[in-house]
Amino acid sequence: MRHAQIPEALSRLEAFDRLWRHRRVFAAVFLTTIAAAILALIVLPVRYLATASVIVAEPEPGVANVPPAWAQKIGDPADLESQLLVIRSPRLLRKVMNAPGVVPAVVHECEHAALFGSAERCQKISSDEGRFIDYVDSHYSVASAGRSRVINISYQSSFPEVAQRLANALTTAFLEDQRNESANSREVATSWLWKELKQLDGQLRAADEKIEQFRRSKGLMRGATAPITSERLTSIGQQLAAAETARADALAHLREIKSAQARGLTDAPSVLSSRTMADLKQHLTTVSAQLASATAVLGPKHPSILALTHEQALIQQRMADEMKNIAASAQKTFDASDALVASLKKEMDSAKTQAGSATLDEASIESMVRDANIKRQQYADLYKKASDLETERRVLLGSTRLVSLAELPDKPFFPKKLPFLAAGTTLALILGIAAALLADQLYPPPQNDERAVVPVARKGIAVAPVKAAPAVQALRKSTAASSGPAERGSLLSMMAGAPIVARLPKLKKPQPASAIGAILQNHLHVSLAEMLQLAEADAGFQRTLENLKTVLHIGEEKPGQRIVVTSPAAGEGKTLTTLALARHLAAAGCRVLAVECDLLKPTFARALSVDGEPGLSGVLVRSIALPDAVVQTADPNLDVLVAGSDGAKPADRLFSKNLTKLLSTLDDYDAVLIDSPLPARKSRYLAGVDSVLVCMRGDASLMGGAASAVAAVKASGASNIAIAVTMAEEDRRAAPEVLLMPAEAYARAG
Structure with a gap:
């Protein structure tokens, strides 16, 4: 052990030494506390807990896009808190009292837990709503499950059947109350809006049919956004512009390649964009570097020099051939673009003629289309309002459903043996240590307990042993082993x-x-x-x-x-x-x-x-x-x-x-x-x-x-x-x- 660590270890063992001197006090307090914990575990009444679960503010199943009102309610913690208050409200507890079999179960539980002849107070629960609410409210526990929208409704009782019955009674009363509150004035407004929407839908269908009959009689067909002639003219114009652009690009590339080919250069952008040319240039660079390196060492007729020179010539020849291929490809691309531009110009002239003849017929049905669009906008506005009202009606009144009813509890909720005994053991340790330290303060040990030094062998200087706790003696032995065979006194x-x-x-x-x-x-x-x-x-x-x-x-x-x-x-x-x-x-x-x-x-x-x-x-x-x-x-x-x-x-x-x-x-x-x-x-x-x-x-x-x-x-x-x-x-x-x-x-x- 290093010297800097000796005081720290010593302070810990001195505290243990104080406990060891008063171990009898520690043992007496420890065993007494453990006995009290075991006695309390036997004497305390057993309590059972039954829990039912509901989920609130849940959106409709299968709805992908949640409306804003739904999202606001789902993320609002105040909504969950308000639901918790509603569940424990006296109004719902009165409904629980009216449930079949609830009052006799509560009276039986009260009589079982009554002391000193208070059975008359339990009989008043069946007739007095205030006493019933006060009694069951102290046994109910309503809380949200973590950060979720699930609410747990629990009831504690000495009988598992009573705990299950009361938990399910409050859960059922809450769900029925939510369903009974679903009808209100918004439902009337929603019904009127759906009626108006149905009338507008009939008018729009008649107007659309009239417009289509006129188009068929005039031979006018509509595309996705405009008449077919107009869409065809627009499409041909776009294709012609794109073809002319492509022809100009092909011509520019062709001139660039031919100019570079005439000068014997290979650094034109169109040439450099070729993967083959890039690989050949890289290979040529590598071979040229090897040839330069070898030339500095070998003679001009050395086989390695000749091989590298031949390889360099082959690469240059391949680059020249590749330049020709690139030029031929650019020429073909330009010819194809030029032919496409000529064809599209002919189609453009034909489409212009057809579009001009259809313009007069389209102007005559424009007024009919305008009236139909106005009605269609009205239909969209009314449909949005009806949907919003329906969503608000569902959200503001809650959309609660059952997760699970309470099951019959088969294990006691309190007291639990293992945690109870663990807590008792911890308390016994704390009280035992406190009692031993208090006894050490009240009855301190003698201070002059040092022993005289006795001579021993030259290499080990020892002192008379001092009676101490086993932990302190162990530290002395470990210290002696690290510093020499001598004991520390x-x-x-x-x-x-x-x-x-x-x-x-x-x-x-x-x-x-x-x-x-x-x-x-x-x-x-x-x-x-x-x-x-x-x-x-x-x-x-x-x-x-x-x-x-x-x-x-x-x-x-x-x-x-x-x-x-x-x-x-x-x-x-x-x-x-x-x-x-x-x-x-x-x-x-x-x-x-x-x-x-x-x-x-x-x-x-x-x-x-x-x-x-x-x-x-x-x-x-x-x-x-x-x-x-x-x-x-x-x-x-x-x-x-x-x-x-x-x-x-x-x-x-x-x-x-x-x-x-x-x-x-x-x-x-x-x-x-x-x-x-x-x-x-x-x-x-x-x-x-x-x-x-x-x-x-x-x-x-x-x-x-x-x-x-x-x-x-x-x-x-x-x-x-x-x-x-x-x-x-x-x-x-x-x-x-x-x-x-x-x-x-x-x-x-x-």
């Missing part, structure tokens, strides 16, 4: 993905001599040297350092172990930890070298009262050799390599180097403790060091940077990483009150 360890190997307690303050001294003690500056003296006098602090020495196997394996002590930010206690551990190891007889790599904020020289020049800064700028920069302290077993004074420019050089290679010549020590901040840029700064100890304050509010700090250490090349919790709170429930050093003192000490 705390929240901070799980977040960072590294084991906690030490918990350095807060140092005790010296007892104030007076009340004023107690007030001013928190405001006095405590130097790093004084902090080291307090650490040496604190037995608990020294025991923790001894455990840290055992866990890190200092002095037990190869000499010259390089241990880097770092922290994600200032004030975490890394400098105090480095020097306190160095003094503890020196007092135990180990040869120790303490290296100060915090070049921007050096503190070693003042704390140990040694010379601070030139130090590590001088080594980096190559003004002094590394062995010469090492300074001996008052303790013969402790040497230091201080930072030096000028550390701004050497700090950039330090983080670009590798500590293992930089300190490779210092092999005369049992342990080399390196106090170093985290590098600001990605490099191999920590590659090859034996261990990296990340100091983190015990304050839970500052634990958010643990994962990022360990990730930054790994990015710098370190592999063996552990965490040392500094300023850890001791369990003082049974211990006497002591004064502890404030965190600001640690921050000033580094």
Whole structure:
């Protein structure tokens, strides 16, 4: 698991851990809710739902073109809403009451559901229309089916027969009401219009017959839009114009082809329109390109050159033949067009003669045709009005038909077992979780549940197991598998993905001599040297350092172990930890070298009262050799390599180097403790060091940077990483009150 994902997974499992601690409360509430749901499923009365369907505003079957009035009503949602109100209106419910067998069925249903002796109220339903309407209206459900024009009429009842009877009774009453309202004043107007149309139809038939008799007596025949002579003259004129145009086009093409043929060109538009010529020109281009390419390489008598030359000549010959064929085809087209123009001119002269003789006869029947057209227009107007009135009569009064009557329901509508139990299970989970979380708030677990660190093998640093929920233990195992065989013993360890190997307690303050001294003690500056003296006098602090020495196997394996002590930010206690551990190891007889790599904020020289020049800064700028920069302290077993004074420019050089290679010549020590901040840029700064100890304050509010700090250490090349919790709170429930050093003192000490 990546470090950025550890806090998120941890937060989820901590919530599950809270539930696990109060699993009995969760189980009790969960089972009680499930039992209540099952009891409600058994006790609640069963309801059946019967549904009938009708469709409203449906156009006539077989009508392809829907009139505008139909279309307006079909697409209007207000029409469906008005139909829903009509169905549930008291007028229709009174008709339902008058249906046979409805009232006894409703009274029987009411008596079956009545409680506390309210049977008299049910008997009043049979005689009181208001009570009947109020009762059945609460059981009816009328709604449209989605966005369609289908309306579902449903009724709920404890008896399936009653639900079916009441749903079908309201459906039948609605359909009958729609049919009874079909007659109105528009029907009378429509009947009068159809009568007038019948009279006009007889008059038009007589006028048309009179006109046809006159045409037959005069030998006049009409075409589709005019007399045949006129239509024939018009048709011949159109054909003649088209033939003359075609002859002109053919002549232009013929002249163009002959002109191009005379000049030996093949780029005329008429020639280029030929598919054969286009293919030959493309082939000629390809062969010419091949011939040019081959000529640049081969000699003129090479077989390939001769073959390509011959092929080029054949293509040119075929193009010339094709030009002749195109010219011959254009000549034939022109001759045919010229002959057609001559024939049409003769027919045109004959048609003009016939049309002139028929003009006088046509003028005599023009008046009769005009009267017939006036009557025909009147007939069309009256027919349109009659059709519109008929359409409006059908649409405005509704055109409702039955889709299906209600069937006898065989399955209960309420309660349904599976959805009811699913809802009960969901509610039980919610209530169980809420009860467990509430119990966790009322009875929180003990906060001090961390265990002491026990030493194990070199490659796996473990802590005593902490009793936790199985999900949390599973996360710890998965984290240990990804980071090493060591177990994680705390929240901070799980977040960072590294084991906690030490918990350095807060140092005790010296007892104030007076009340004023107690007030001013928190405001006095405590130097790093004084902090080291307090650490040496604190037995608990020294025991923790001894455990840290055992866990890190200092002095037990190869000499010259390089241990880097770092922290994600200032004030975490890394400098105090480095020097306190160095003094503890020196007092135990180990040869120790303490290296100060915090070049921007050096503190070693003042704390140990040694010379601070030139130090590590001088080594980096190559003004002094590394062995010469090492300074001996008052303790013969402790040497230091201080930072030096000028550390701004050497700090950039330090983080670009590798500590293992930089300190490779210092092999005369049992342990080399390196106090170093985290590098600001990605490099191999920590590659090859034996261990990296990340100091983190015990304050839970500052634990958010643990994962990022360990990730930054790994990015710098370190592999063996552990965490040392500094300023850890001791369990003082049974211990006497002591004064502890404030965190600001640690921050000033580094």
